[in-house]
Amino acid sequence: xxxxxxxxxxxxxxxxxxxxxxxxxxxxxxxxxxxxxxxxxxxxxxxxxxxxxxxxxxxxxxxxxxxxxxxxxxxxxxxxxxxxxxxxxxxxxxxxxxxxxxxxxxxxxxxxxxxxxxxxxxxxxxxxxxxxxxxxxxxxxxxxxxxxxxxxxxxxxxxxxxxxxxxxxxxxxxxxxxxxxxxxxxxxxxxxxxxxxxxxxxxxxxxxxxxxxxxxxxxxxxxxxxxxxxxxxxxxxxxxxxxxxxxxx
Numbered sequence: 001x002x003x004x005x006x007x008x009x010x011x012x013x014x015x016x017x018x019x020x021x022x023x024x025x026x027x028x029x030x031x032x033x034x035x036x037x038x039x040x041x042x043x044x045x046x047x048x049x050x051x052x053x054x055x056x057x058x059x060x061x062x063x064x065x066x067x068x069x070x071x072x073x074x075x076x077x078x079x080x081x082x083x084x085x086x087x088x089x090x091x092x093x094x095x096x097x098x099x100x101x102x103x104x105x106x107x108x109x110x111x112x113x114x115x116x117x118x119x120x121x122x123x124x125x126x127x128x129x130x131x132x133x134x135x136x137x138x139x140x141x142x143x144x145x146x147x148x149x150x151x152x153x154x155x156x157x158x159x160x161x162x163x164x165x166x167x168x169x170x171x172x173x174x175x176x177x178x179x180x181x182x183x184x185x186x187x188x189x190x191x192x193x194x195x196x197x198x199x200x201x202x203x204x205x206x207x208x209x210x211x212x213x214x215x216x217x218x219x220x221x222x223x224x225x226x227x228x229x230x231x232x233x234x235x236x237x238x239x240x241x242x243x244x245x246x247x248x249x
Contacts, residue, residue: 003131006059009163014064016167020072024222026183030067038062042081049090055128056112074191075121104136105154133166135159177204183226
């Protein structure tokens with residue numbers, strides 16, 4: 001049995017996006033799906049500067065993509081591989097470096113990059129030979145000692161799971177409120193943790209109060225309460241900043 005199957009990979013990504021789009025949000029999350037045959041402007045020619053294999057380009061061509069910028073994990077957003085949107089990036093000096101991870105080692109041609117995690121978030125590497133996803137986070141320690149962090153394969157030491165299993169694990173994090181979508185109102189929503197920090201505990205309590213994952217779930221009431229809570233947090237931070245400025249005078 002083949003380790004990697006494009007349709008299985010696409011289905012796993014689509015399933016997660018559809019799950020994510022159903023989470024509480026300030027505004028609806030819209031997922032764009034490719035036409036029959038895939039996105040016409042994603043071709044080996046349009047993405048030639050990436051130096052990826054045909055399998056990777058074919059995967060990019062058939063993936064769904066969020067219509068707008070969204071955060072799907074901590075400081076992590078899906079990467080759009082539309083040819084027309086990447087052309088200006090390719091034309092800029094060191095443009096490809098802007099959409100590539102720094103410090104992960106060498107990402108092979110057969111490995112697709114699904115997200116941009118910057119310094120603090122998750123870069124998801126999909127291996128089209130092994131059928132796995134690796135969650136590489138620059139500011140976190142790897143799960144395994146090997147490969148070493150000075151190895152070209154340093155990224156392989158981080159958490160790695162079969163593609164479908166990986167996204168199912170992320171769904172569980174949201175269902176259990178280990179991760180939560182924080183409604184930001186006018187700004188794009190962020191991801192918060194329900195563990196540890198006081199603010200996270202307050203947001204988690206709101207989800208529970210309004211019936212998260214039960215038959216009593218009241219999404220509209222939750223949205224009103226969550227946005228009011230977020231505004232209160234902003235006002236408290238602003239007040240603290242003003243007090244600090246006054247004390248410095």
